Amino acid sequence: MIPNQEYLRKAADQAHVVRELAEKVKEGDEKKAAELEIEMERLAFYQASARGSAKERARKVIESAKTTVIGRAITQPLPKLK
Amino acid sequence: MLIIREQQLEKFIAADDRELLSTVAQAVIRANPQRVSAIRTERLTAMIQLGIETARAAGMKKAVDIGIFVALMFEIGPHFYRHPRVAEVLQDQNYSMTERLTQLPERVSDEVWDEIVHAYEAEFWFPEKRRAAA
Numbered sequence: 001m002i003p004n005q006e007y008l009r010k011a012a013d014q015a016h017v018v019r020e021l022a023e024k025v026k027e028g029d030e031k032k033a034a035e036l037e038i039e040m041e042r043l044a045f046y047q048a049s050a051r052g053s054a055k056e057r058a059r060k061v062i063e064s065a066k067t068t069v070i071g072r073a074i075t076q077p078l079p080k081l082k
Numbered sequence: 083m084l085i086i087r088e089q090q091l092e093k094f095i096a097a098d099d100r101e102l103l104s105t106v107a108q109a110v111i112r113a114n115p116q117r118v119s120a121i122r123t124e125r126l127t128a129m130i131q132l133g134i135e136t137a138r139a140a141g142m143k144k145a146v147d148i149g150i151f152v153a154l155m156f157e158i159g160p161h162f163y164r165h166p167r168v169a170e171v172l173q174d175q176n177y178s179m180t181e182r183l184t185q186l187p188e189r190v191s192d193e194v195w196d197e198i199v200h201a202y203e204a205e206f207w208f209p210e211k212r213r214a215a216a
Binding site for chain 1: 149205
């Protein structure tokens with residue numbers, strides 16, 4: 001997949017926001033801890049979005065999730081025969 | 083020949099809500115481990131629970147459909163299903179819900195996927211903070 005330049009930039013900016021907030025939390029500003037958690041989530045989303053086209057990522061995620069969930073049925077032990 | 087009905091298959095996948103949570107968590111993590119690696123376990127569990135509730139409210143019943151739906155919420159955006167073009171595909175009664183979900187990449191254009199990503203709201207995943215702000 002070709003990286004998404006717009007989201008690479010957004011992720012870099014967001015990493016800066018997260019670093020600054022993390023510093024404030026480290027200095028004892030507990031009120032910022034909740035805000036930091038939201039901004040870290042935003043960063044994770046931007047980093048995922050930077051990996052490539054949304055449509056291709058959706059395709060991969062759909063296939064992977066489908067395989068994982070159906071795979072659970074195969075790995076479960078069969079019920080005992082009566 | 084052993085015949086397994088759909089209902090039995092569902093029980094193999096997830097017999098109860100606790101197993102469903104574990105199955106969906108596995109689906110989300112395997113779909114993109116980096117996406118969730120920085121999220122602490124309690125928060126991730128709460129996010130997946132919220133995703134399951136959202137998927138059910140949107141009409142997902144089978145574990146496989148809930149797993150795909152929640153994985154898309156994480157990867158593309160928690161409100162992806164609300165986009166009119168996506169909603170149209172998800173309402174197409176000619177196909178099963180699993181087929182509709184797997185058809186999404188073919189039936190929804192790049193522009194629409196990009197629009198959904200742009201509309202992302204991190205706050206969705208933190209309902210307790212949304213309530214406090216209201």
